[in-house]
Amino acid sequence: MTVSALTRPGERDRLVVKFSEVDWLFVLVLCLIAGAGALMLFSIAGSSWDPWAAQHVGRFTFCLVLMLALAMIDIRVWFAxxxxxxxxxxxxxxxxxxxxxxxxxxxxxxxxxxxxxxxxxxxxxxxxxxxxxxxxxxxxxxxxxxxxxxxxxxxxxxxxxxxxxxxxxxxxxxxxxxxxxxxxxxxxxxxxxxxxxxxxxxxxxxxxxFVMHDYQRQRVLTFLDPESDPSGSGYHILQSMIALGSGGLLGKGYGLGSQSQLNFLPEKQTDFIFATLAEEFGFVGCISILILYAAAIFMALRTSYLSHSHFGRLAAAGVTATFTLYVLINGAMVMGLAPVVGVPMPMLSYGGTVMLTVMIGFGLVQSVRVHRYAEVTSGKGSFV
Amino acid sequence: MTQPAIFFEEVNERQGVFHRRAILLGGFAGLGITALGARLAYLQLLETQRYEKLATSNQFNFKLQPAPRGVIVDRNGAVLAANRPNFRLMVARDKGVDPEATIKTLANYVPLDETRQRRLLKDINSAPKRAPVSVMEDMSWEQFSAINVRAPELPGVTADMGEVRVYPHGGAFAHVIGYVAKVNKDDIDAITKAGRTPDPIMLHPGFRIGKQGVEKALDEALRGRPGARKVEVDANGREVRHDDAGDIPATPGAEIQLTLDVDIQNRALEVFGEESGGAVMMDCRTGDILCMTSAPSFDANRFVRGLTGGEYRALAGYERKPLLDKCLSGLYPPGSTFKTMTALAVLMAGIDPEARVTCGGGMNFGGRYFHCHKRGGHGSQNLNDAIKNSCDTYFYSMSLRVGPDRIAQAARAFGLGQTFDIGIPGQKKGIVPDPAWKKRYFKKNEAMQPWWPGENLSYAIGQGYLQVNCLQLAVMTARLANPDYKALNPRLIKSVGGKELPRGSDVPALPFPRDHIDRVRAGMAAVTDVGGTGYRASQLGLGDILMAGKTGTAQVRNYAAGGSRGKGGTWGLRDHGLFVAFAPIDAPRYAIAVIVQHGMGGSTAAAPRAREIMRTALLKDPEMMARVQKPLPMPEITPDIEQDTAPLTPTVLPPGAQAIPTVAPAPAPLPGRPT
Incomplete structure (x- = not known):
């Protein structure tokens, strides 16, 4: 299609055009991250699709379709x-x-x-x-x-x-x-x-x-000095750092991470999957994944720049902020830079809730992208 | 909200602000991801060695493996203590392990009754976490495999193969070799008290510690150095894989060779039958102990497995004391066997051995009548006669001339009243009394301190305060019989790990003129000759190989005048029967001492047993056999037809060997002899 075609009134409302307006590079990045997740889940289950990898792929496929469907929804409907x-x-x-x-x-x-x-x-x-x-x-x-x-x-x-x-x-x-x-x-x-x-x-x-629950406070205090209680609450952080550190530059090899395969790593398939990846693929693998995440963040943020509506900008940026926080908090936690909080690595970790939330969010981001020229007035379709 | 509330320039301003602020978000994300990358570089590139080490120590465990315990063999290499494989089942307390349910499950595969289950549960709960507690030893292969395949579903359960000590000769060596058993708290306490730290291998459920005899005395040498198995474990400490290449091999314990001879030892236990007592045989030339048997005995294998309370009570409560080593720990008055020492004292005092004493059945001294064992009396006796007839009256009389110090001096020179360094614990010194000893002994009771002349009389015939053990009597006899007149020492441990220990013959000569000792030997030869007290019981039936000896019957109590003299009645009040002997007389090779506790007569209870043991030793000795089988003067035998047809027969028999089978029964395989 040409630029001139897109300037034609009503042209942008066509589904095919909308579909083509989706940021497919962004979709590719998401697929790569989810694929890496499936790869790791396959490895830690002892080279088996069960119980995690197959479901992870299934969920992601569903979420991806949902995201694309949501991207087709007019930004004004979101607004309303x-x-x-x-x-x-x-x-x-x-x-x-x-x-x-x-x-x-x-x-x-x-x-x-x-x-x-x-x-x-x-x-x-x-x-x-x-x-x-x-x-x-x-x-x-x-x-x-x-x-x-x-x-x-x-x-x-x-x-x-x-x-x-x-x-x-x-x-x-x-x-x-x-x-x-x-x-x-x-x-x-x-x-x-x-x-x-x-x-x-x-x-x-x-x-x-004074306000935190005991277990919450314990997590924070442990974070400040993880080796004070290596078998107790410091265990998670310490084991995660061992997994990361022992991975070295190139990792121990696929399926050969002793920390995750032998269950030293807690929550290896969810919150600590990044450590699993780090152990088996090393620094090179970790940096690759971080680059993918960075790419996803910047593509989503760029979408917010493209939007002509203030609603679109803030919505896309808001979703990007949530996503960024997920990545940074989980990364910091896995690397021993933050206390243990139950925040998974989006798309990489096993678990449907967060993936669904993030992908719906990205559906909104893509909707903003697809409908970036749409004029949003506070009156139209407003319930308020 | 009113519309249009926002004007064009405001829209532009909002967009500008957003664009600037969004850079903030981008910057924040970029910074964050860079920080994560930097952290990764730190952990994965700079600190990787440290974490690799930690991961390895997570992943791999070295599990201590006890070394195979050293084998104990007899002087010819026959196995006396060895190890055999043992399938055992263990349960350890750990996270996620419910001991009660686990034991209930295990009871489906191996027999565990209610009481055993309760006891195990108590043991498991009191054991340290992850320290396995033995549930069953010696499982059958079926039980072992049944549990092994289910091990993954049974957390905390391990079924593995260890080694268990086995004593193929059961009771014969129980006192000398002892036995091994599980380490208990007392063992640990003893080590801690000695200021050392217990070896960590002692906590291994398969480890056994020596509890008695050689097993205890040479425990460190027998133990060897434990090895380690390198195993990959998961976070729960469960073994996942075994890395053969990473194993640290164990150094097996040293082989220990004893001087004992399995055949002689077994025969000795056999001849005791139901009787209680001890027999020690020594090589008179080297001092090697060939047999050291205490009867009745017990099966050391039972102790390895662990005795039940009832079994232990039965052993400990039996009046013939099977747990007591009567060769080393049992003390007895030597009775008339001691007259050999008194005789030496007589010669030492310069008394003419031909000097005669007339025995009329006893002797009056200090207002008391001292009986001779022969009521009618022996008549006129010189030293040789007195030893031959064991005439008490002669020695009573002589003791007054000799005095206690000379007797004690002779006794001590021949090894009585002392312990020997034979490498195992349990020896009792006994008592060789003299006036100085008595003064020391009754330090608090002045009235008892003086040495009464009357004491000389009972001293001379081996009674009174005098107490010896069976080993001492054997040493005494071996010293009397040593061809080089040396103060021979006994040796029990021949070598440890192939390194030979000093022989008992590397010692100076006895401080006695040789002719004195020869006279005593002659007296002992007379004992077993026609008319001697031990004649009938000492005939070996081995041609010209003869045994010399000395009988002894030791009182257990003072008899009331005209009482039963300890010849019957309650077992515990009967006389002890003793016999010391050496053979052959012309070239002494073996010396033996036999004590039959409450066996009544030395010549009836002890001498026949000594003879049987002596025969076993002589028949096993090739030199002795050659002597027994020496050719008799015979006419030339013309070769018969059979030999003509088989000219290649390699059979080399000493000429005439088959001609004297009645004299020399070939050493038949003895019961208990390993094949």
Missing amino acids: LAYPIYGIGVLLLIAVEAVGDVRLGAQRWLSIGSFSFQPSEVMKLGIVLALARLYHGVSAERARLSWWLLIPALMIAVPVGLVAHQPDLGTAMLILLTGVAIVVMAGLSWKIIGAGVAAFLAIVPPFVL
């Missing part, structure tokens, strides 16, 4: 659904508070029939959509420094508070940081950013000491 999704998310979090299942000591799961899910995942997307929707109709002046900022602050605080109360500090932090990222990118005053950072630094030590 922003508040409702956020609202439903909040309601579900309240519901979880009331009737949720307690699993592993935390109330995170909501069961509807045989289907159970974590409403906090809905919120990860909900906060991005809602804040992007909110900022869409706000002047730069207000977004910079005004009393109006209390609205986005409240919108972030409510879900963060609810999720933290479950307690799921990892997700709460993720939602908080995503929200803050959007607020910052929307043009928050440096004064507030500076004050916020200062306040954060001031509040962390008392928070760790």
